[in-house]
Amino acid sequence: MGGRDTTLVLLDENGIRCDGRKVDEPRRIMIKAGGLKNADGSAYIEFGDNKILVGVFGPRDVHPKHMSNTDTGILRVRYHMEPFSVTERKNPAPSRREIEISKVIKEALEPAVMLDKFPRTAVDVFIEVLQADGGTRCAALSAASVALADAGIPMRDMVAACAAGKAADTIILDVNNEEDQAGQADMPIGYMPSLEKITLLQLDGVLTPAEYKKCVETGIHGCKIVYELQKKALTEKYFGNGEK
Amino acid sequence: MENKRKYVIPGDVITTGPYRPEQNVILDGNKIISTAIGISEIYDDSIKVIPLTGKYIPKIDDLVIGKVVSHTSLSWELDINSCYVGFLPAQDVFGRDFSAHADELSSKLKSGDLVAARIANFDRTRDPLVTIADRDLGKIDSGHLVKISPSKVPRLIGKRGTMIQTIEMATGAAITIGQNGWVVVSCETPEGLLKAKKAIQMVDEKAHVANLTDQVKEMLESKGES
Numbered sequence: 001m002g003g004r005d006t007t008l009v010l011l012d013e014n015g016i017r018c019d020g021r022k023v024d025e026p027r028r029i030m031i032k033a034g035g036l037k038n039a040d041g042s043a044y045i046e047f048g049d050n051k052i053l054v055g056v057f058g059p060r061d062v063h064p065k066h067m068s069n070t071d072t073g074i075l076r077v078r079y080h081m082e083p084f085s086v087t088e089r090k091n092p093a094p095s096r097r098e099i100e101i102s103k104v105i106k107e108a109l110e111p112a113v114m115l116d117k118f119p120r121t122a123v124d125v126f127i128e129v130l131q132a133d134g135g136t137r138c139a140a141l142s143a144a145s146v147a148l149a150d151a152g153i154p155m156r157d158m159v160a161a162c163a164a165g166k167a168a169d170t171i172i173l174d175v176n177n178e179e180d181q182a183g184q185a186d187m188p189i190g191y192m193p194s195l196e197k198i199t200l201l202q203l204d205g206v207l208t209p210a211e212y213k214k215c216v217e218t219g220i221h222g223c224k225i226v227y228e229l230q231k232k233a234l235t236e237k238y239f240g241n242g243e244k
Numbered sequence: 245m246e247n248k249r250k251y252v253i254p255g256d257v258i259t260t261g262p263y264r265p266e267q268n269v270i271l272d273g274n275k276i277i278s279t280a281i282g283i284s285e286i287y288d289d290s291i292k293v294i295p296l297t298g299k300y301i302p303k304i305d306d307l308v309i310g311k312v313v314s315h316t317s318l319s320w321e322l323d324i325n326s327c328y329v330g331f332l333p334a335q336d337v338f339g340r341d342f343s344a345h346a347d348e349l350s351s352k353l354k355s356g357d358l359v360a361a362r363i364a365n366f367d368r369t370r371d372p373l374v375t376i377a378d379r380d381l382g383k384i385d386s387g388h389l390v391k392i393s394p395s396k397v398p399r400l401i402g403k404r405g406t407m408i409q410t411i412e413m414a415t416g417a418a419i420t421i422g423q424n425g426w427v428v429v430s431c432e433t434p435e436g437l438l439k440a441k442k443a444i445q446m447v448d449e450k451a452h453v454a455n456l457t458d459q460v461k462e463m464l465e466s467k468g469e470s
Binding site: 040041058059060061070112114117118119120121149150151152153154155156157158192193194195231234235238239240 | 251253254255256257268270272275277279280281295296297298299301327328368369395452
């Protein structure tokens, strides 16, 4: 949010972006599995300046009871931004945007999570954005998938997520806040790397068919980078630094 | 018996080929994919993953430790550390001639009581039915409850019961392990009880470590000297 910086150069003549990255370079990513004692599974992610904490509970009893499904378990996701996560205080009540992102993340996780093994139960995913800097839905989705694996919920594959977009007429990987505000397109992608399936694809902006194709490919490339880090986080927690 | 073991996370392709998928694996085309964090084991014709995390899911014939949470006039409900509650019908305790008027359920089991029970029946449609009508089952009168992660129960038992035998021999404690991760330890000496509890917690924390039995043995012996 905030006012637009008119002097901002999104991409200079050397192909360097406003935060010093190359066109196909993601931000610094750090993922940690575990960390919350009371949750069944948890994860913490730092994705550039985004800081997100995820806690997972379940499978557990469904309350209210009428929400339960006798055929399958249900997945419930709450995406929430802390009042201090953005420059101007954010009202802690769930906003229209947060409700939408909760739904989008839920639907991006559903193809991976094998809920049919636990009929009449619920799996709850709580996502708290501590600090936001563009691309929180991708970072949150990546962390949620690590937390679900940490909770031991059976999954067909991990879901890794990364955004691609277009700024200064160039397709770029991992759109940051400035590029999101001033750029031409933003495309968050959720991807299951082993099954090679896309679970989330949104697009805000205008792209030609050729650009669209390149954008999807760039995004998937980013997801694969995130996937390696998810794998590393889980391996570190469960197998120490032992042989892989 | 020795087979290729590998650390896997969900989505990892364990191998390809004509194997039968068993626990925690799925078949996608001819790829065998893990669905849990754990250790994969490849047998002659089948593959399974031993999970390192996760809640307890009832299986028929499992021995579990349950805690009575409530009762109706016909049955008790047991907390079995799962996403489902254990259902213990009154006939199981009072016998065939149980009558809802004559018999008072709380005279046999009150809420808060610990029970060693067996999962008699469980399917997707109903809560697990448990029974205490068997040898070694029933109300637990004495002992301490230790809670460990259900996925680590096989480690606590060890290969052919070696781990649990080691702990029982060194401390003189009697240990009942529920598959749901609840363990009851009873011992005549308080030192033995503390040591046994500590050993169980050690297994819970270090489940992934190799030759853990030796480490546990060492811990048990070293404390004995001091």
